[in-house]
Amino acid sequence: MKVSINWLKTYIDKPLETMQLDELFTTKSQEVESYQALVNATDLVVGHVKVCERHPDADKLSVCDVDVGSNVLQIICGAPNVKQGQFVIVALPGAELPGGLKIKKSTIRGVESSGMICSLIELGIESKYHYETGIHVIKDSVKAGEDALSALGFKDHVLALDLTPNRGDLLSVLGVAYDVAAMLDLPVEEKTFHVKETSTLNPMDISTDTEDCLSYYGRIIDNLTIKESPSWMKARLIGAGVRPINNVVDITNYVMIELGQPLHAFDFDLLGSEKIVVRNAKKNETFLTLDDKTRSLTEEDIVITNGEKAVALGGVMGGAETEVTEKTTSILLESAVFNNEKIRKTSHRLDLRSESSMRFERGVDPVRTKKALDMATSLFIDYANATVRKGISYFDNTSHSPKPLELSLSKINSVLGSEYSLDYVSDILRRLGFEHTIKQDTYLIEVPSRRFDVLTYQDMIEEIGRISGYDTLPSTLPSTISVGKLTPYQQFKRRIRQSLTGLGLHEVITYALRDADSVYDYTRSNHIKAVSVMHPMTELRETLSLTPINGLLDVVRYNVSRKLDTVHIFEIGKHYQPSKETEVLGIAMQGIYHDYSWQTTPEMNFFTLKGIFEALLKRFSIENVYYEKVSLKNYHPHQTALIKHEDRVIGHIGKIHPEEAKRLDLKDVYVLDVDIEILYELSEPIKRYQPLGKYPSVSRDLAIVCDESILAQHLIDTIKSHTDSRLKQVRIFDYYVGEHIEEGKKSLALRLQFEDPQKTLETKDIDFVIERIVKALKTHHDAVLR
């Protein structure tokens, strides 16, 4: 909503331009988009072109003698429309125009020019507000030497408010005036309009067949002269962001902006009857709107009919057949109120959203419906030389009376946390223009119909709070006593992130929405269902991801393409499935881990990632997790495994298939996807302190040779199942195939660590156990000591 300050001052007769309205609105009402002069220029006067002759040396230039009141200036003008006798806008030497243009005396092709004759564009009035290409010719009666901006109504400021949807009451100059009045504690002087009618009776018969039309007032106005509106009206419309057209259109717009009540004018001669019947549209009914488009209507639309056929789409758009044109001499002027929900639906469905439909949607003050008709009528008399038939035809089912609302002071103070007194709040209500009485500590408030947005006690508290100013409230903290903490699972997630960053991995966050085709690329199952949005904005953001690996690989690719060799990243993301979201950890690693620079650096491989994952398992005391080789699409067929716990798959780890990596312009990339909700279930909190072993641990190495195909895990499992709890750890510290080893066999060196809490283990104790282990390895795996 853009409001001219001059217009506001017709309701509040105070120097509002000096009262910092922008700051006031910002802190107490609505966001201010801008607050500035309508035209930002100096030294502009009205000039009278006395002489206008062609420039001796330039065909397209005119040399004019312009009377600017105090003297006559010779000015060169390039506009083709300049003519002798015109009243024009003259920028005097020394004038500053928008855009920083400074006017100086100059010589153009040998002829002196002292000033400039201006177009509206040069004043900063955008071309969307006028059709003019040349200089602006003033049609009002003016005197040479007058201040041009004042004469044209451009000496004004415009406050542009970014209205929230709940404040429909501010969609009028009058509504804004009431808000200013409340904020500044000033009175609003309402206007009254006296319409001088002729003795010819208004013949209209107006009725409704639908409850969606709440009231309808109509007048017949005759003998219209269609012409340009006066400059002051055009200036105010431009300030309000509305393009002036002609006096009939401008007057209806002007009244709408001033009072918030949309009006519509029908060409009375084309109406075809002396009857208006409002009804809902019929199924399959069509209607030609004044933009010459045929609209298909539904039973929710409201149509204005002449008793036979539709002549307007109520509250949304008029009909082509009854449109006011240059030839129009009589109009039926409509001022009505429609069901806001229905207007919203119709205007959205037909994509016909206008200043009118917006006001009907957000609400109009029923008290102003007739007032708007009277105001417009009096303007038609004054600015279109019209006459008015006697009487208004109407029906009105709206309530004009204020709505009662009860609110206690204690509730106000409890909600705001304030310590307002009974009188203080009473004074704020008075400033808002809300009549009220006080009963004990309760206000019995009469909410005027212009504040149709104030419906509940909470709305009323907002009014009191904002007018009083939120800066007056104290800053306290809730008195609710409670214990704040993360849940163990939330702590678990934080610790995973801490561990991984400690291990040198960078956390990333990626988009969950992906293209539908790629979401299965790196999953461990094709049978899971994905979730897609119904109307994606782009195919690239259609389906929710089923593993963070897609997003992680995007990040690896992005960084690798920018010449970063080492990308070690993780994300805690989700598997999004229909009605099931599982939190998962994703890791992707490319490039060496812990670069030793000039010293020997081990290659990054499967086991690097596995080691990082197992660092997490150790941190959370998760045991009995094992790996099962698996073949998955887009993964290396021999370097990929499911991660399992007691037959349950909890994740997968592996190398991206070299062909796939090549397709992605990547090298050796290792990735992991593991369900952290399950990991959390498996994690063991530290329950009790374990006494430290008093006796030293003993380790024993075993070098064995066995078939290459035998899994290390199976050997370790066998060793474990043939010893007792004194075996604390088994690690493979050497692996060898090649020379000196039979083809198809491998040599492994295992280190077994034993500890007995009761005594120092002696050689013979260990020997006994080792003998059993060796026997078992031979029996189960045909593994022999080397």
Add this chain to the structure above:
Amino acid sequence: MNIQETLKQLEDALRKDLEGVKTIEALQDIKAKYLGKKAELSLLMRHMKDLPNNEKPAFGQTINQAKQAFAKTIEAQRNRIEEALLNKKLEKETIDVTMTSPDFSQGTAHLLNQIIDEIEDLFIGMGYLVKEGPEVESDERNFEMLNLPKNHPARDMQDSFYVSEDTLLRTHTSPVQVRTMLEYGGQKPVKIICPGKVYRRDDDDATHSHQFMQIEGLVVDQNTSMSDLKGTLLAIAQTMFGKDRQIRLRPSYFPFTEPSVEVDVTCSKCDGEGCAMCKQTGYIEILGAGMVHDNVLKMSGYDPEIYQGFAFGVGVERLAMLKYGIDDIRHFYINDLRFNKQFK
């Protein structure tokens, strides 16, 4: 020549021999020469039997003292040799301490999560619980129970991604508030914050993202007030932007709160004087908040006659961008590691 003179000569000879001895082997030879069985000192002992009995003890003592002194002198030389050898060995182990060391750098937490952690910690300290919920939500919990019935004009403010007629990607984390209130059954105070991913139909550009992070807060109790909201928001502003920051509440509109406010923080760059960052206003908008609408309380099982509350919602990206002067929201989702690594 008396014995004293003889011993003196021997000692001088020993010292002379020891001069310039660099190896343990050479030292052994000298030791044998002066202290061995055939050494002069040992031979001198043989003269003892020729002496009168009363002189024997003194003579023996003199010889033994000399022996000990010789041994000590030799030992001292041994220590010197060994020290020299060790030094030589260590010298060979000389390294260039300025050479490059292995890269054990730690990773970084994502900046958005760092900010979420920081805000979570602030609120945990004030007695809040952290609540999370699903990102695919019902229309009912995302909109209807937040006082946004179907066809509500304000739904336009949050254009959303529907996955079915009645399910969508949540447009805010408010449905977690609804879930919590329902879980509590309208019976006990609520004091929670809800961080998480949310989605809106925005074309991705420097200032818009179809996916972003939000933290919402909700307190419901019998006397929770707007002043409590103000103090709580001040705590956020000061935690994020410094203890000298002040806040300003401006009237606004959200369907789920009434009164509703936008919250500005005094510009940290110009301290409220006005600069390019705050568009000369001295303030920067950081979040939206308000007192919970009665309809929301009612629908979630809280009796507005007894309970009242406040809620707020803040965009984590916005906080990060303001705090660190980040110019493009897409940085958070592209994860150029040169960006991520800046926030340690």
